[in-house]
Amino acid sequence: MQRFKVTATIQWDFDSDIPKISDELHKAALEQLGKILPCNICARILKIDELKERKKKVVLGTFKPEEILPHISGSVNKKEFKVGNEKYNIRMNSHRYFVFNSSLNCVSCDLEGVKFLLEKHPSDKTPHFNLYAEEDGELILMTKDHIRAKSYGGEDRHSNYQTMCSICNNLKGSANLTLEGIKFLRTVYNDNKRELTKKQLNGVLSEVRIALTEDRPHDWVSANNQNNINPCDVVLKCDVNIFRNSEVLIAKSVYDEISESDGEHIACAKKGSILFPVENKNGRFLVDFNDQRFAIYHGLTEFVSV
Numbered sequence: 001m002q003r004f005k006v007t008a009t010i011q012w013d014f015d016s017d018i019p020k021i022s023d024e025l026h027k028a029a030l031e032q033l034g035k036i037l038p039c040n041i042c043a044r045i046l047k048i049d050e051l052k053e054r055k056k057k058v059v060l061g062t063f064k065p066e067e068i069l070p071h072i073s074g075s076v077n078k079k080e081f082k083v084g085n086e087k088y089n090i091r092m093n094s095h096r097y098f099v100f101n102s103s104l105n106c107v108s109c110d111l112e113g114v115k116f117l118l119e120k121h122p123s124d125k126t127p128h129f130n131l132y133a134e135e136d137g138e139l140i141l142m143t144k145d146h147i148r149a150k151s152y153g154g155e156d157r158h159s160n161y162q163t164m165c166s167i168c169n170n171l172k173g174s175a176n177l178t179l180e181g182i183k184f185l186r187t188v189y190n191d192n193k194r195e196l197t198k199k200q201l202n203g204v205l206s207e208v209r210i211a212l213t214e215d216r217p218h219d220w221v222s223a224n225n226q227n228n229i230n231p232c233d234v235v236l237k238c239d240v241n242i243f244r245n246s247e248v249l250i251a252k253s254v255y256d257e258i259s260e261s262d263g264e265h266i267a268c269a270k271k272g273s274i275l276f277p278v279e280n281k282n283g284r285f286l287v288d289f290n291d292q293r294f295a296i297y298h299g300l301t302e303f304v305s306v
Contacts, residue, residue, distance in 0.1 A: 020049050055122035060088065063103060063116045067117050068129060072097040074255065081118065088118065088127055088291065096144045099161045099253040102237055106142070106165040108172075108182040110303040111135060113142040113163070133165055142164040147297060149174050158299040159240075171205065181212040234275045234301050235286065242294050243266040249294035275301060 014032060018025045025048060061083035071079045071092050104113040113131040119126035131142040145164035148154035152173045155270035164172070167299060171185040188208050192201055240251040245263030252262065275296075279286035284295045 008120070020051060054205065054245050056121050057121045059117050059119055060127055061118040062088070063129070065100075065113065065116060065131075068097075068116045069101050080220055083118065087224070090128065094128070095127070095158055095161060095255070096131075098158055098253075099144045099163055100142065103163045104131070104142070105163060106133070107145075108164055108168040108169055108179055109186050111140060111142075111165045113170075135138055144170045145169050145172070149176065152176060157257075158255040159251075171209075173209070175209050175213050177209070184212065185209060234277055234287070236269055236271050236273045236275065237300055237302050238271050240269045240296065240300060241265055242269060242292070249292060251288045251294045251296040251300070253300055 010033075014029065014259070016025060016028055016039060029048060030044070060131050063081070063083070073079075073092050076091065076093060079092050081088050081090055087141060100113060111133045113133050114135075115132050116129045117132060118127050119130055124133065132139040133142055134140070143164055144161050145168075146154045146156075147160050147162050154160050167189065168182050168186055171189060173183050175181075177185075185205060185208060188205060189201070190203060196204065239254045241247055241254055241256075241258070241262070243262040243264060244260050244266050249266070250262065251269065252258075254268075258265070267290070273289065276288040277285045277286065279295070284297055285301060286293060286295050
């Protein structure tokens with residue numbers, strides 16, 4: 001019978017009172033290794049690296065939505081918040097805050113954000129607020145989702161943002177899905193998350209996601225898409241500015257920054273205004289309003305019962 005020599009690598013973590021990497025530390029590690037290996041195995045320490053303690057985010061305070069939302073502003077000036085005896089100056093002009101001010105609920109699963117945590121990550125110079133919902137005793141981060149995914153031409157502007165919980169957002173990824181598709185993925189996730197391993201669950205979700213997207217056109221259409229939209233069943237969720245450029249009138253949220261490429265500002269439309277959609281394509285409505293026709297992202301509108 002032929003004999004062979006096998007060389008293998010083993011790695012493990014261990015604590016030691018020896019403060020730095022040295023011959024003494026190598027000796028201690030070798031002694032520890034000798035206790036777990038059979039006596040006929042030759043062992044030597046090739047390398048020891050110091051493990052850095054991973055710093056975690058710090059929660060500085062908890063606030064109710066009504067304590068935060070009224071202070072959201074387009075101003076760059078900071079707002080002071082107190083937590084015990086500590087004071088923190090926070091900028092309140094983040095796009096995320098404006099999105100949450102429009103809706104605290106996930107557009108897919110309707111999970112509601114119920115608390116703002118003032119948090120500071122190790123890499124942050126200053127703390128900021130994150131909105132969280134609660135589900136099954138756990139905190140779920142609420143996120144700013146792109147209505148039309150960036151991979152399909154969606155823009156980084158308030159008009160193209162919507163509130164979505166981190167679970168639904170992760171399930172959506174960059175896929176070309178309707179809200180109904182995301183809701184269905186969420187149902188599949190909820191029904192199987194305790195029954196399958198993480199690898200099995202990811203496999204199931206991937207198959208479902210592919211099935212939901214393979215017949216979808218790249219010019220994204222909203223889940224609220226209806227070929228025959230009845231008048232007076234769509235209203236504005238926020239104030240908008242209307243601009244004229246060389247192509248068509250465009251409506252943008254008042255929270256979006258104005259640039260020269262937007263064209264001439266010609267009008268405003270107020271939150272709650274009734275719209276008359278005449279076309280629904282590429283993530284936008286083409287609507288009639290006050291004898292004018294303009295294009296607007298679906299995310300700035302909502303359907304109402306008539």
